Amino acid sequence: MVDKKIILVSMLLLISFLGCTEQPTETTTTIKAAGEIKIGLVAPLTGGASTTGNDMQEAAELAVEEINAAGGITVGKEKMRVVLIKGDTETNPEQGVKAVTKLITEDEVDILIGGFSSAITYADQKIASENEMPFIITGASSPIVTKRDDIDTSYFFHHCPTTDDYGRDTLIFVDEVVRPAINARFNYSDDRKLRLGMLYQDGKYGEGVLEGAKKAIESEGLMIEIVAEEKFTRSETDYRTALTAIKSAGVDVVYPAAFLNEQTPIVVQGRKDIGLNTIYLSVECNDDPDYYAGVGQLGEYSIQESRFGPYVIPAGSLKAKVERFRSAFKTKWGSQPSMMGASTYEGVYIAAQAIDDADSLVNEDIRDSLNDLKMDEMIEAMQGGTIEFSEDARESKFQLYMQQLIWDDAVGETRPVIVWPDNLKEADFILPEWYESSGD
Amino acid sequence: MDLAVLPEIVFWGLYAGCIYILLAVGLNLIFGVMRVVNFAHGELMVLAIYITFFLHNILDLNPYLAFALSIISMFFVGVGIERVCFRPIMGTGKLNEIFMSLALIYLIQNSIFITCNNVDFCNDLNRIRSPLGYEEISFGFMELGADHVVIICVTISLVVMLYLFMKKTSTGKAMMATSQNREVAMLTGINVERMDMLAFGLGSSFAAAASLFWISEIPFTPYSGSINAIKAFAVIILGGLGSISGAIAGGLIYGVAENISAYLFGGGWKHATSFIILIIVLIIRPTGLFGEKEE
Numbered sequence: 001m002v003d004k005k006i007i008l009v010s011m012l013l014l015i016s017f018l019g020c021t022e023q024p025t026e027t028t029t030t031i032k033a034a035g036e037i038k039i040g041l042v043a044p045l046t047g048g049a050s051t052t053g054n055d056m057q058e059a060a061e062l063a064v065e066e067i068n069a070a071g072g073i074t075v076g077k078e079k080m081r082v083v084l085i086k087g088d089t090e091t092n093p094e095q096g097v098k099a100v101t102k103l104i105t106e107d108e109v110d111i112l113i114g115g116f117s118s119a120i121t122y123a124d125q126k127i128a129s130e131n132e133m134p135f136i137i138t139g140a141s142s143p144i145v146t147k148r149d150d151i152d153t154s155y156f157f158h159h160c161p162t163t164d165d166y167g168r169d170t171l172i173f174v175d176e177v178v179r180p181a182i183n184a185r186f187n188y189s190d191d192r193k194l195r196l197g198m199l200y201q202d203g204k205y206g207e208g209v210l211e212g213a214k215k216a217i218e219s220e221g222l223m224i225e226i227v228a229e230e231k232f233t234r235s236e237t238d239y240r241t242a243l244t245a246i247k248s249a250g251v252d253v254v255y256p257a258a259f260l261n262e263q264t265p266i267v268v269q270g271r272k273d274i275g276l277n278t279i280y281l282s283v284e285c286n287d288d289p290d291y292y293a294g295v296g297q298l299g300e301y302s303i304q305e306s307r308f309g310p311y312v313i314p315a316g317s318l319k320a321k322v323e324r325f326r327s328a329f330k331t332k333w334g335s336q337p338s339m340m341g342a343s344t345y346e347g348v349y350i351a352a353q354a355i356d357d358a359d360s361l362v363n364e365d366i367r368d369s370l371n372d373l374k375m376d377e378m379i380e381a382m383q384g385g386t387i388e389f390s391e392d393a394r395e396s397k398f399q400l401y402m403q404q405l406i407w408d409d410a411v412g413e414t415r416p417v418i419v420w421p422d423n424l425k426e427a428d429f430i431l432p433e434w435y436e437s438s439g440d
Numbered sequence: 441m442d443l444a445v446l447p448e449i450v451f452w453g454l455y456a457g458c459i460y461i462l463l464a465v466g467l468n469l470i471f472g473v474m475r476v477v478n479f480a481h482g483e484l485m486v487l488a489i490y491i492t493f494f495l496h497n498i499l500d501l502n503p504y505l506a507f508a509l510s511i512i513s514m515f516f517v518g519v520g521i522e523r524v525c526f527r528p529i530m531g532t533g534k535l536n537e538i539f540m541s542l543a544l545i546y547l548i549q550n551s552i553f554i555t556c557n558n559v560d561f562c563n564d565l566n567r568i569r570s571p572l573g574y575e576e577i578s579f580g581f582m583e584l585g586a587d588h589v590v591i592i593c594v595t596i597s598l599v600v601m602l603y604l605f606m607k608k609t610s611t612g613k614a615m616m617a618t619s620q621n622r623e624v625a626m627l628t629g630i631n632v633e634r635m636d637m638l639a640f641g642l643g644s645s646f647a648a649a650a651s652l653f654w655i656s657e658i659p660f661t662p663y664s665g666s667i668n669a670i671k672a673f674a675v676i677i678l679g680g681l682g683s684i685s686g687a688i689a690g691g692l693i694y695g696v697a698e699n700i701s702a703y704l705f706g707g708g709w710k711h712a713t714s715f716i717i718l719i720i721v722l723i724i725r726p727t728g729l730f731g732e733k734e735e
Binding site (some may be wrong): 048049050051052202226231232233235236237238240241242244245247248249260261265267272290293294297308330 | 588
């Protein structure tokens, strides 16, 4: 009887764990076939970030389909088709290590792409390093992933803006646009420093944004001083105390380094509960339909840094390419691609180009090819118009832009308009009537 | 450091304490009567959030009405869980009960996850928009969001109703008797299995009541219950296992202490503070603040 119950409990646990770790069939071990190039996608297909992971997967599949439809990749004299092998990190570092290990040792992939979340990527890239596996990281924003010195990072290529990039561009915008607007409204002197409150997530991502902001203030000589630094634990739901502390420090602008599930309550609680009527900045990962729906009218006039959003396509040479990508994605999957989907899509093309240029499937050759890579920007604007990796940290450099959220009665939500930089600008920044400054 | 804002921080601490009270009272009811440690209590709360969310989206119900229906339906869910999952293994060893509640965590989380994957209006992150979203009520010294006032009133009302139920009704007295001594209660003719069912049902309804905090646009996922459940365990150990008064005191102490420590020492200390207090109280008074020594 007791044995029966133990079996029953074990079965229940087994069923639940199977549900928890439901694997797509494609992740089963595959034998390397002749004439195939295997690209391993590292993504959170289940767990808390599964929506992002599935979007990465769908974008990667679309890219692979397009590459194969165009004839595949020529290596030597052989035309080879591309196969996508998926590794599910289950949104946690331990499973991320297992997924990468399996992709390299069992599936024998030729190159890795993806890697959402700095913490997960930080853990699983050790395995990739030990196996000297080229890895195009498209979803981890901490600059440490290509700069750490405890492992060999020469096989890692960062195709995703880093937290240093966010901090620099966002605060240059604040210094160039927001600070003068506040000074003009309240008759402050031009040399008054803008008072910035940082509210950051405990961990590599949040601390990275904070460090990026500090570096930017110093290196760019910005007229900004950080007067409050408040930390919160990941997935916190109550920010009222931290926001009260920030308010009492007297800030002109609040810069949360937060994910979508955190940014929304930060803005809502800050405006509604604490009465912190200021300009809220937002990191690019929040440029998502859920954010616009979540903050509602309270998000109006806040600032969203971005490079690929759901509602805005920057004018210019990329517009047609972006529209074609969106249309192909919608036709295949019935939904709109996200920012992570866009960089993963580009990641597959970068991998294909690198292998094509290398004319080899030897890891070292692919790495050298990535080091020398120069390809035209695709669907996200790049600095200089080309995708190439910097010599020092193997980072590609994106052209980021700032959007201001403006209420749209027709949809009952805010919608973004680009307010910076000048070459992409659609409208001027507006300092709202309800804005309250910290004082001179 | 601006000490003038301390009253505001204490208030938000008391407000946060309400969620701990509701969760801890439910957990204490179940433990007090059945002596079952229900690790899946946070998941019951999450299940209630999703019931509210589904009722609101499918039937277009007012979120507060959907919330009230969710409290009622969670009573029956709790009764069902007690009958199907716990009653067959009661008395077969604590390990079985623990594994059963751990299994429930994954079953509930994954059931919600799989259901959500097949429903159009369900996303990775979901939220419920309260109809009172932008309403405020002035108390002279401060203005409060109408949702917050509702949450505080609901917490007080439910705790008072539970107190009256336990003290004034024969069923409540029978539950208390079962909680105090199960064998003696049986000898006096109390149907203790019925009390188990009732305790699990009421405990689940209190978990559902804690879900009211998510009605004010806080995003939730199937995994949102874990940290709050852990805190609720800490609250009942602090207050004393099985003690409703202890759960109330513990919830308020934790809420205030967390917020003050976050203000004074930084947000990184917020969650750690609860457990530091717990360790100190256990060293000084192992039975908790309101717990009684076991014979």
